[in-house]
Amino acid sequence: MVRNSLLVFTAFLLLFPISAFAAGYGTAGCGLGSIVIGSERGPEQIFAATTNGTSGSQTFGMTSGTSNCGDHGLLNLSKEREIFASENYTSLIKEMAQGEGEHLDILASMYQCPATQYQEFGAMTQEKFSEIVTGTQTSPDALLGRLDTMLSQHRNLSKSCHIQLSALN
Amino acid sequence: MPSFLFVIGITACVCLFPGTAFSKSTHDNDYLVELQQQARQLKLHEQRVWHLLLKYKPRLLGGVVSEADGMDFFNAPDGKTNPESELAATLAGFFLPADKPAADTEHPQCNFPARFKWLHQQLQFDATRLEIQACERLERWVSELDPVGVTLVFATYYLNNPASMFGHTLVRIDSRDRQGERKLTNYGANYAAIPDTDNPFLYAWRGLTGAFEGRFAIFPYYTKVQEYNNLESRDLWEYELDFTEAQLNTMLLHLWELGGTYFDYYYFQENCSYHVLSLFEIARPELRLKDQFFFSVIPADTVKIVMAQDNLVKKVVYRPSIVSVMNQKRHLMTSEQQRVFQAIAKEKILLDADEFTRLPDGTKTLLLDAYMDYLQYQSMRQHSDHEVKIPYPVLLARSRLQTDNAAHTPSLHFSSPPHPGHGADRFRIATGHNDREPFMEFAYRPAYHDLMARDAGYDKDSEIIFMDFKLRYFLESERVRLDQARFLSITALNPYDPLLFKPSWRFNFSVDTLRDRDCGYCNTFSGSYGRGIAYRPAFFSPLLLFSFLDLKTDFSGHLKRDYRLGGNAEIGMYYDFNEQLRIKLAGNYRVFVLGEHKRFFTTHAVTRYALTQNLDMRLEFNRYDHNNEGIFAVNYYF
Secondary structure, eight states: OOHHHHHHHHHHHHOOOOOOOOOOOOOOOSSSSOOOOSSOOTTTTTGGGGGOOOSSSSSTSSOOOTTTTTTTTSBOOGGHHHHHHHHTHHHHHHHHTOOOOOHHHHHHHHTOOOGGHHHHHHHHHHHHHHHHHOTOOOOHHHHHHHHHHHHHSSSTOOOOOOGHHHHHO | TTTHOOOOOHHHHHHTTTTGOOOOHHHHHHOOOOHHHHHTTTTTTHHHHHHHHHTEEEEETTEEEBBOOOOGGOSSSSTTTTTHHHHHHHHHHSSTTTTOOOTTTOHHHSSHHHHHHHHHHHHEEETTTTTOOOOOOHHHHHHHHOOOEEEEEEEEETTTGGEEEEEEEEEEETTSSOGGGGGGEEEEEEEEEEOOOOOOHHHHHHHHOOOEEEEEEEEEEEHIIIIIIIIIIOOOEEEOOOOOOOHHHHHHHHHHHHHHHOOESSSSSSSHHHHHHHHHHHHHOOOOOOOGGGGGOHHHHHHHHHHTTTEEEEEEEEEOOOHHHHHHHHHSSHHHHHHHHHHHHSSOOOOTSHHHHEEEEOHHHHHHHHHHHOOOOOOHHHOOOOOSSSOOOHHHHTTTOOOOTTOOOOOOOOOOOTTSSSOOOOOEEEEEEEESSOOOOOOOOOEETHHHHHHOTSOTTTEEEEEEEEEEEEETTTTTEEEEEEEEEEOOOOOOOOSOOOOOEEEEEEEEOTSSSSSSSSEEEEEEEEEEEEEOTTOOSSEEEEEEEEOOOOEESSGGGGGEEEEEEEEEEEESSSSEEEEEEEEEEEEEEEOEEEEEEEEEEEEEEEETOOOOOEEEEEEEETTEEEEEEEEEEO
């Protein structure tokens, strides 16, 4: 304890200004909370590193869940795709352009596509990229909407995947 | 089903005895008293599991106190310090009629399912005499999570951020239907402080004194991966652990209990890693993971403890950060491709430039993929709210190139997992000779890593030395002197990268010896701060060159005007012959222009040979102005 207190304390005396501590850069899993990213981390913001600020957290246990979550604090399955697309937006779009990737496979699984068709799903997003992603200002919801359309027009995927959310629940 | 035991217990009882309404309060009371007596006879309140469940830990002056600070966590008013009355009150709580709990609160059987499960195992509740409650929310929670495994996740350091070497740990709950390629969709559980201030001083103070509330939270794992991998660009190491489904069920029920309470967050003791370990202990009480930590719990050390258990870790998985993913691709490029890639990234040429368009598709794919990683990294660092910062033309260009499966997905590791790292504490014993006499050296420091030590498990370009005290005993003059006390010394070497340029920097605050003078090993307060550059020819090159310019000052009664202030210029190199053998050569020129004026050279040559993970030998030659010394040292880490 003593050594640690001294470590931090001396360091703080020496190393301020250090900003952006537990900046709320996290995302809420439920509720589609917007991503709030703290200010850029400079080279000497060394203490932000070991702090464990909360983010993306949901209450569970004795208290009931927050909005958009189930009352058990987990995601509502009906929101699963939206939340996933929203939280992994850049990764997803990048992978769509590449035609493959971990996030894309997961999205396919959220459409209940069989694992054997993940590759076809990825290839479709690449082939129809300009129709699914129409510009950089597109939103996750709009992206999913256009993806639904493309899926329903696809010869194989329209049969094997479930585009309607009701099929999930 | 993971929730099998629990759910079956409840449903079986509820189904078999639907008419529990007949129970009368007097009968209830009889049975409660009976159970409480039985528990006392069995001394259940003294058992390890009960103490783990209630988070009791011994107090200095005898007795125990629970780490939990939310009073909802206890059933007895004195439950925080009295395991016996808490156990009796818990049993009494289980007898609460189903309609009794107020609105928005759950029945104690549902609030404390882990305690219920354990007490049920110990006392074999008679379901005809104790009404077993249906816990709808809990059941849905457990069946949704449906764990078949649990993973300890370690987040490594930031680029350019030595303190982050301490790392961070969280837990991933691996659900049955979220295996394989769906692993990212699992839930993670994290214990974190809820800070109520942005002021760094207050933040540090409150973190140390336990003034923040720490809470468990649960979230989709991919949000944490985005945060660590992409936003902060930290590699993740995932340690998949081996627990049975029954053990996982207990862990989950316990987590449910913890979710409703809070703890005073102590930055160094009751931190994220400490509470993560307690989850593993509740699942397998025979594991004794927390016992080894007295003063502080460093996340990397908790990984080592977990790794040291027999058959606990099944598999270690590397999840590279966005920068590491990009560097994996850069590593595959020829120097010509590197040049084109950098020109694109710096926007010196566009994608329709001849230099790019004439490349074969495979190369274009490689370059574009690396470029998109770079743009994603950049966009994450700026405030970017669901807006894709990868320019549309880049995305379109890439979407027109056929996927070259797995051609550029090498698994090069740009960080090393924490478990093979040396211990944070170091004891050093050495013998040496200066121009006048031989000496012995004894040193201890509690943390953390120096650049001459084996770098497995650490950021190989960073150094943090904290409270390093070194005594010398001079054999002929028979004197013991404080040779050096480094309170805090941090070095961040950032090898030059044309794409992500960051300067190197270092600072030091210590009591040192005025080694350039002959004043009988007199001491000085010494401080320095410097900036510099470092250069490594390639990602995995054994050679690292560096150069610094420092502002340096000494305060000592042995100096004219009691101080001197000046500059220091250093140039040096590190070279790794292999994992064991590393050398360092460095030369400094110091000019003090205020206070006592002086100009002199110092030179250093150090060789380190690592014998094991926690033992190394060093040979050092130092020259300060006209004074020389040679030292042979043995360092032991623990």
